[in-house]
Amino acid sequence: MATGARFGRPLPRDNETDAAHTKPQETPGRARMSWTLATEPIGSIPRPAELIAALARTDCEDPALGPLYEAAIRDTLERFEAGGSPVVSDGEQRKYHNFATYPVHGQANTAADGFRIAFADGHSRRMPRLTRGPFSYRRYADSYLEVAMRYAHVPVKQAVISPSALSLMYPPEGIADYPREQFIQDLLREHETEIRRCLQKGAHCVQIDFTEARLAVKLDPSGALLASLVDLNNLALARFSPQERRRIGVHTCPGGDLRSPHSAEVDYADLLPRLFELNAGHFYVALACERDRGRALQVMRKCLKANQRIFIGVTSPIDPRTETAEEVRDLVLQASEHIPAEQLGTTDDCGFAPFSDDTTRSRDLAFAKIGARLRGTQLAAELIAGRA
Numbered sequence: 001m002a003t004g005a006r007f008g009r010p011l012p013r014d015n016e017t018d019a020a021h022t023k024p025q026e027t028p029g030r031a032r033m034s035w036t037l038a039t040e041p042i043g044s045i046p047r048p049a050e051l052i053a054a055l056a057r058t059d060c061e062d063p064a065l066g067p068l069y070e071a072a073i074r075d076t077l078e079r080f081e082a083g084g085s086p087v088v089s090d091g092e093q094r095k096y097h098n099f100a101t102y103p104v105h106g107q108a109n110t111a112a113d114g115f116r117i118a119f120a121d122g123h124s125r126r127m128p129r130l131t132r133g134p135f136s137y138r139r140y141a142d143s144y145l146e147v148a149m150r151y152a153h154v155p156v157k158q159a160v161i162s163p164s165a166l167s168l169m170y171p172p173e174g175i176a177d178y179p180r181e182q183f184i185q186d187l188l189r190e191h192e193t194e195i196r197r198c199l200q201k202g203a204h205c206v207q208i209d210f211t212e213a214r215l216a217v218k219l220d221p222s223g224a225l226l227a228s229l230v231d232l233n234n235l236a237l238a239r240f241s242p243q244e245r246r247r248i249g250v251h252t253c254p255g256g257d258l259r260s261p262h263s264a265e266v267d268y269a270d271l272l273p274r275l276f277e278l279n280a281g282h283f284y285v286a287l288a289c290e291r292d293r294g295r296a297l298q299v300m301r302k303c304l305k306a307n308q309r310i311f312i313g314v315t316s317p318i319d320p321r322t323e324t325a326e327e328v329r330d331l332v333l334q335a336s337e338h339i340p341a342e343q344l345g346t347t348d349d350c351g352f353a354p355f356s357d358d359t360t361r362s363r364d365l366a367f368a369k370i371g372a373r374l375r376g377t378q379l380a381a382e383l384i385a386g387r388a
């Protein structure tokens with residue numbers, strides 16, 4: 001289809017020279033038709049049922065799972081590309097067990113009873129707890145990227161977990177002979193290593209999942225906890241050059257597990273001013289699920305800095321209904337009244353299965369919503385280009 005052909009064109013990795021990020025030209029005809037808005041997924045896609053079943057039977061590192069992982073990754077990339085996605089992910093098919101704890105899953109110096117993330121429907125998930133030093137990653141996300149890039153024909157993005165999320169692993173009571181300051185240094189080193197490895201392998205961009213940002217405001221309405229998490233993440237971002245930071249983004253959302261958020265009630269006015277203090281180039285911010293999108297967009301406009309691009313969520317993974325392309329188009333047009341088009345992009349509000357065992361949403365639903373995002377974004381782009 002025509003939309004797919006336009007979206008399917010590989011884009012340059014340096015966003016500064018990216019045609020998709022260029023302001024519409026005055027020259028009529030060809031320039032207008034080729035202009036498009038940047039659009040990217042967040043990351044996760046529900047795993048195939050046979051992979052979920054196999055993971056329930058055996059360890060995630062069992063070599064016997066290799067063909068199942070590989071098939072899931074290939075199928076995910078094929079479906080992304082068949083729909084015309086200009087930027088794809090591996091769907092996090094191998095991120096066990098979830099978006100947050102994959103780097104430390106299986107580490108001997110962890111216990112299961114760490115920080116609890118409470119969701120609105122009453123269920124909860126737990127972070128691992130660090131039992132002794134030193135802290136280190138067991139795996140880096142570039143191992144996923146490497147496989148995805150083997151099969152992909154368009155740029156691949158890679159999501160990594162924020163250092164602030166993993167900082168919750170350090171117990172409040174401390175660890176003998178391993179002070180928190182040393183833990184933070186080890187954590188920052190591992191996070192920096194992970195991002196550098198992804199950038200060096202050619203990630204289109206690296207997205208830092210910062211889903212605990214909004215949760216932090218819920219847990220501490222004074223904002224002090226959020227401020228400390230932002231400061232920690234900025235310490236990590238300071239290790240990168242301005243050029244590298246243009247390929248580094250941050251994702252925020254109200255959470256999305258088993259169709260339930262964890263912090264949807266937090267007002268963006270209490271979150272985004274701090275969030276946009278992060279020294280990153282891209283921000284992937286949930287919008288479709290917001291009760292008052294107009295207000296959310298006003299807050300975004302106030303907070304967004306000149307050198308930052310915001311990818312607004314135009315589909316809601318926790319909503320079982322698939323958005324229409326026209327609904328997406330209208331939301332993008334509404335956003336373009338607040339945010340300059342050259343600083344605007346679209347995404348999904350969140351991943352479709354941040355936790356690997358989440359079966360509340362199907363792969364078909366995820367790709368139907370992604371299709372609506374792609375078509376609606378292109379419809380809006382054509383209208384925006386036409387009025388420029």
Ligand SMILES: [Zn+2]
Nearest residue numbers: 211253350351
């Ligand atoms: Zn999310």
